[in-house]
Amino acid sequence: MKIKRLKKVQKNLSFFVNNYKFRKPYQILIDGTFSFAALQNKFNIKEQLAKYFQADVKLLTTQCIIVETEKLGHKVYGAMLIVKQFPIHQCGHEKNTVTGSKCLRSMVGSNNESRYVIATQDRLLQEQLKKIPGVPIMYLHGRTPTLEAPSQKSREFAEQIRSKVTMTDMQEERIKSLKEQFGLKSDITMQPKKKHKKSGPNPLSCKRSQKKESNSMIHTSEHKVNESGKVRKRKRIKLPAHVKEVLKLNTHS
Ligand SMILES: [Zn+2]
Known part of the structure; x- marks a missing residue:
């Protein structure tokens, strides 16, 4: 089971590496809900995620997420302590903090330019993030970390990019073959040879x-x-x- 799961992670990760230029160490933004689930399931985020990704990972959170867990009070006190372990990534809301989900959505923006992996148990946030291409989503299924398969949007967008690339390749090929048809290439290579032949005969004669x-x-x-x-x-x-x-x-x- 474990090997099968790790293979699945690598497959999903390599999709983002190949299509969205994700690079090690992977940046994982962790919200309060993920920390809460980790605490409940006695899941050591730092240790387990490095193992799960089989790579160095940068675990990050934001000021907004910390403030949100603080506001929720004693019920999520443990989750707040966990969240506070992680380095705080600047999100731009430091003066006026927003909800965790709103903060993460703005961090991702329209194309996840900074290439974050979002670790959240928030189903609504997950659904919203699936509409943005190139956002890996992970959550805890009990004690089992799960990196979701790329969303349909991510796959479609990657396919679009790929087809564009192949289109330009095809166009280049067409130009090449046209050049050959019109003898543009062969002229350049043939002319000097002919000249040699022409210059040859005179002394040879x-x-x-x-x-x-x-x-x-x-x-x-x-x-x-x-x-x-x-x-x-x-x-x-x-x-x-x-x-x-x-x-x-x-x-x-
Ligand atoms: Zn924020």
């Missing part, structure tokens, strides 16, 4: 004649042909155009 002369049997036969008709030799020698014209003029005159 001169060498070719040398090679042919120094090479095998074919050349001897060529030589024979050449010897028989001198016209061929003339053709082989590449004369500049202006020289050719002058020669032509000379032969005509």
Whole structure:
């Protein structure tokens, strides 16, 4: 059972790590109701939550939550003592404190930018927090801590982000393939190669004649042909155009 439960926590946690950039140490905001349930069930918050998350956790509370438990009097005296153990996180209501649930809602805001895990037994608050994407909610089920599975809102919003990312990826791919279709990429790579080829032949054309002369049997036969008709030799020698014209003029005159 225990291993199964820990796997479930890790699965739910990794959802928030992967989709909402939650990082260790996880910040857990603890309210009066959670402290009250912990006291009733003899649940050691500090020890047990670190074990449950298998990570360093920062347990925090707010001035509003402390004041609320103080106001509730002797019935929640023990819970108040527990809450007061935790470092007080600034909530902005220090001058005019609000109810614990209102305080936590404002801490989370519209997108839980500071990435709090909210530990509360308050069902109404839980329902409200489920409507905000990226808010992990935990509560005590008897002595068993439970990190709720990501809310529908959290899952939908994460899916939206993912689909946006894949859309831009697809667009990039499309642009790439279009570039290739229009030969924008291949032009850049091909042109220098062509240039090399073009620049090559000119000096090589001169060498070719040398090679042919120094090479095998074919050349001897060529030589024979050449010897028989001198016209061929003339053709082989590449004369500049202006020289050719002058020669032509000379032969005509
Ligand atoms: Zn507050």
